[in-house]
Amino acid sequence: MNKDYILAIDQSTSGTKALVVDKSGSIVARSSTGHKQMYPHPGWVEHDPLEIYSNVKKTARQALELAGIGPNRLAALTLTNQRETAVMWDRETGLPVYPAIVWQCQRTADVCAAYKALGHEETVRAKTGLMLDPYFSATKWAWILEHVEDARVKLAEGKLLAGTIDSWLLWKLTCGNVHATDFTNASRTSLFNIHTLQWDEEMCGLFGVPCELLPEVKFSDDVFGYTEDSELFDERIPISGVIGDSQAALYGQFCFQPGMAKATYGTGTSVLMNVGEKYEPTGKGNGLVTAIAWGMSGKVTYALEAVIRTSGDSMKWVRDNLGLFGTFEEMEQLLAQAPDNEGVYLVPAFVGLGAPYWNPYARAAIVGMNRGTGKAHIIRAALESIAYQVRDAVELMQSESGIRLRELRADGGASENAALMQFQADLLMQKVVKSDVAELSAMGSVYMGGLGTGFWESPADIAARQKGCRTYEPSMDPDRRERLYAGWKRAVNSVLNIG
Secondary structure, eight states: OOOOOEEEEEOSSSSSEEEEEETTTTTTEEEEEEEEOOOOSTTOOOHHHHHHHHHHHHHHHHHHHHHTTGGEEEEEEEEOOSSSSSEEEEEEOOOSOOEEEEETTTTTTHHHHHHHHTHHHHHHHHHSOOOSSSTTTTTHHHHHHHOHHHHHHHHHHTOEEEHHHHHHHHHHTTTTTEEEEHHHHHHTSSSSTTTTEEEEEHHHHHHHHOGGGGGGEEEETTOEEEETTTTTTTSSEEEEEEEEEEHHHHHTTOOOOOOEEEEEEESSEEEEEEEEEEOOOOOOOEEEEEEEEEOOOOEEEEEEEEEEEEEEEHHHHHHTTTTOOOHHHHHHHHHOOOOTTTOOEEEEOTTBBTTTTTBTTTTOOOEEETOOOHHHHHHHHHHHHHHHHHHHHHHHHHHOOOOOOOOEEEEEEEGGGGHHHHHHHHTTTSSSEOOOOHHHHHHHHHHHHHTTTTSSSHHHHHHHOOOOOEOOOSSSSSHHHHHHHHHHHHHHHHHOOOO
16 A cells, blocks of 8 residues: 555644645645633633644544545654643653643743843853743743642652653654654753753753653654554554644745745744754844754754744734724725835834844834825835834844845735735845745645655655745835835834934
8 A cells, every 4th residue: 555645733822733745745635623722810821731632633533534545545644833832741641730831821921030130041042042931841841840739749759751742742642652852842942952952951950840851852854653542543653744833834935045034924923044054143132042943864954033023913903903994905905095105104012022122111103104194004004014024033133143034935824915025025135935835834844754754755856846836026226125124213213212
């Protein structure tokens, strides 16, 4: 029987998807389901790990049924996951000792502030590439060990294991035979030294998370193990292509060369740039974090990541709070009425500003209005603010790394707007390529797992299977481009009260 399909599991913050992909790289079937979002206290976010694993099995079986194939046709099962979300479980019973603490959860914000006050952030950044923030996993595991009595008992008895969602799912899929993670997920915990490529004893000691609880770290294209759960399949399927979702999207966008970057235009925007196999953080930070882009073929590639707090959400605010347009068709018509911003800028600091300003206290403003300003100008200012912030992030990445942007790959909801994508290409003076593939994280893990199991031969082999895309070339007059960007910088400075 030919092994001519791959089953991809995409476990995200809101739900779980299973996709069946054939050798041409086409998605032939998909199944998805959501899971409960639990908010036990203000700022706390939790998930049920058992519900998530149950959903993995359910969507996997449904996807195979929709594809009309059995598990004997699968060359591999691949896995991409929400990053930083922390799970801790009993190695004997396979049961969590506490719900999964989600990456969004802010319960350890005071702990992180205390560590900063003690001067630990520079060491954490130098070793892990990360800032001290409740976003990352270490303080979440520490919180469980400190506050859950059952966890302390099991720790003393040597029964505890800790991991991110990928590790939890690997453990369950293999019936406890594999406790592992990949370099991308490990690099988001604040416990992994991105230079030595090992769990760091000093970091584990600082955060109070014993190294022995943590999983073995492997390359994404390794075979991690085999499915053993008879409730899922009646035969063993190799598990490969394990990678965190943002890095998976970078790979799924074929950003294989240093200087290639991807921007996911969502509520906020995540910008990731490949910076190659050797990279030393400058230590300046400015809101950038250094991550491992992926580990494969025995080598590690690094990436810089910038998080823009508010981008697509600005358009939602203009629509819902100001009522300036009702549908996106109406928005397009209004944009056509104002082909120039006429000096009007929206600085969307609704929850502060991210990279490169990293000011949580900045607040939003519309600046540069005159008596002739109309709603079309404000809509244009909101849309263009997305592109200005991406240029800010790219400028910072280039400055910190010394690597010039070669090309920007775009995905996410706002990338559907042609005017925004053209403006982005003009501002960056670089080509912007908008992918037509919606499932980029899943496809990134599929490509990794496919290469790891011999389903495909090389990165060139998978790049040849790239689906449709639209390319935007820069065409704006350079003087106009720099005049517009200088106006944006003045607008931001007025919000920061520094100019």
